[in-house]
Amino acid sequence: MIPVWKIFLSFLKIGGFAFGGAYAVIPLIEEQMVTNNGWMTFAEFSDLVAIDELTPGPIIINSSTFIGMKLAGVPGAVAATLGCVIPGGIVALMLISLYSRYKEIPVISEIIKILKCMSAALIFSVLLKMLMSAVFPEGLESINILSLALMITSFYILKRFKTNPLYVMLGCGCINMLIYLITK
């Protein structure tokens, strides 16, 4: 069993640096869970991102509760969720008390801008990894054409019709299942 305080510390780090929207947390989780601690495999991590999309609620809270629960049951889930919420909460309270006095803080807005650039690059990097594992599941020799086709179609549908991503993803799952049943 992984000690609960270790889970808490990992999620403090994840929560403290997740700038730039809900998806900013994904690269941080990958680093903490897969690379640094080896608590999850990359495949499990990819599953997690899919599950996040299926379930309501903020992605950050969903994934931390899920991981905490998997690693150490309910205490783990509590530790992970608190860990990922506390840094943001402290910053929020600090900012709101500063705001009541100064209204505008140029350093903060500059920090946010730069961190957003950083997280765009990080998300892109994780995306590349996920793409490779979806399209080339067994190395570069064998290409999974179905995955590639699903991906391109989904992207087109998302862009063109601004569909709710949830439906697109469910569609992908269904098509994959259907083709499996037909070709079996």
Next chain:
Amino acid sequence: MFKKAWLLFINTFFISMSANSGYAMLGVIKNRFVNKYRWFSKEEMEDYIALAQSCPGPIGCSSAMIIGYRSCGIIGALSAALGVIIPPFIMMVLVTFFYTFISTNQYVRIFISGMQAGVCAMLLDVVLGLFSGIRKMNKPFYFAIVALSFLYVRLTDFSIFYLALFCIGTAIIKTLMIKRKVDEI
């Protein structure tokens, strides 16, 4: 005061239960507290949302805390935060039970691996959105940060946290330099 805190908790609880993402929550929060309860003006609310976006972590939670703090101090902030956290928490605890139970099922695996492709498409959409936001700022400086961060995570094994610290440092130096220039003029 406790009545206000209770109202905050109940409202954020139901908003969190029904909203799909943090950004969806913002809209509902704004509608509730500005139009229905009239605790804040529309302008105040917009400032709070901007502040919430500057916080790390879940934006729904930080915006709820800010509103809570402004309406009845720390107690308000805590009760609003709890309201946001509890519904997804309970939900995910249930999902985990479900997942460990079914994840070994072959059909579930095939379904999820199909979803993986959709996830990639969606992330691509998100990344392109972020990049176009950066392009609109139209400053090579920000592109340099993007390129540098990308090379950093792909080529080195160092932690993301050093990169984040470096970025924060750069931001502070940059603001100081701009300020000095303005002072000289």
